[in-house]
Amino acid sequence: MSKKLTLLIGLTCFLFLTGCNKLTQENYNKLQMGMERSKVESIFGKPSDCQNIMSATSCNWSQGDANLKIQFVDNKVVTYFANNIK
Template sequence: MKLRTLALLSFCVLLAACSKINQQNFSKLSTGMPKAEVEKLLGSPADCSGALGMSSCTWGDKNSFISVQYAGDKVLMFSGQGLK
């Protein structure tokens, strides 16, 4: 039973280390990129809001995040903080 617990704990640590919210993926973003391509790269956003054809989506948490602003379904600008 202890081996199973250790294996599960190791898997969780490994999964957390594989976050898509990192400097490498941030570097792949570019203006004009389609929203579908951003979501393929980063996964589903944690939060999105918008109006009048403009929207803003965020991935990550308050310490480490990527924020992307869209005009229609194309990247207008993006920023990141605490990326490794």
């Protein structure tokens, strides 16, 4: 009985941890120029931080060593790039 419980707990933890990673190549491929910020956040979740720079807003998403930076003007994607996304 305890082996089944241990297996169930391990599987649950694995699914929870892998399900939380939104910085994936698959999600990155969904990005498009002109995409609304709300759509971006529905894919990647809320950003780690954002900064207003003149008329643009620059937002960063980070998970482990993966990083995504997107710049928005009028809440629409104008540039984006990523590092270490798999």
